[in-house]
Amino acid sequence: MANRKLVAGNWKMHGTAESIGEIVRIAAGVPTGVDVALCLSATLIERAARAVPGFAIGAQDVHSMERGAFTGDVAAHQLHDARASFVIVGHSERRDGHRESDTQVRAKAVAAQGAGLKVILCVGESLEAREAGCAISIVSAQLDASLPPSPVEAVAYEPIWAIGTGRIPSLEDIGEMHAALRSRLIAAYGAAGNVVRLLYGGSVKPSNAAEIFGVADVDGALVGGASMTAADFLPIVEAAAES
Helix, strand or coil, rough: CCCCCEEECCCCCCHHHHHHHHHHHHCCCCCCEEEEEECCCCHHHHHHHHHHHCEEECCCCCCCCCCHHHHHCCCCHHHHHHHCCCCEEHHHHHHHCCCHHHHHHHHHHHHHHEEEEEEEEECCCCHHHHHHHHHHHHHHHHHHHCCCCCCCCCEEEEEEECCCCCCCCHHHHHHHHHHHHHHHHHHHHHHHHHCCCCECCCCCCCCCHHHCCCCCCCEEEECCCHHCCCCCCCHHHHHHHHC
């Protein structure tokens, strides 16, 4: 049986109090049969959760330690206290821009799960790896080293070269990668690996969402810029609901 689709929005470093109205419009327009979450900046999480009770609001990162002298960081229990229910870990912008290792990503996932947060764990390859023909081996190794002992809610495959560029892999390439990741999840978690949702991310938009959701083992999407308005995001959500 196919997994229920999950469409998660990643607003990155965007959004202020003026954005709450857009979040309300998105939450009000979600159709039945699909799960939706918006991962926001820490400054917006509590206000958004109050504005749309019962709608999943998430964070974009978390520290691996429960507390301590880590200026500027946010602990998992603090995110939970702010009413977040999801958190992204291992996004390429964290792995590259902040030099986060697989070991650090794994520790963050463990901390998040310990606080009751659902984890979306990101993996993906560079353009050089894709062109060299070693994307699957690199991403599979990245996943193996990043997974926590307990199954995560979702794994998001985001080719680094597709994020915000308008370029995406072929549907065949997406299917091949997702099949490889599914096999690694089953190797790690046994039968429970079939339940972990595999999301595709990287230039997902209304014009290409339906065909991406039609690929085997694509259980949803992690959406960047197109998740910031109801006009762009809801057609993607509707395509997931219909797939």
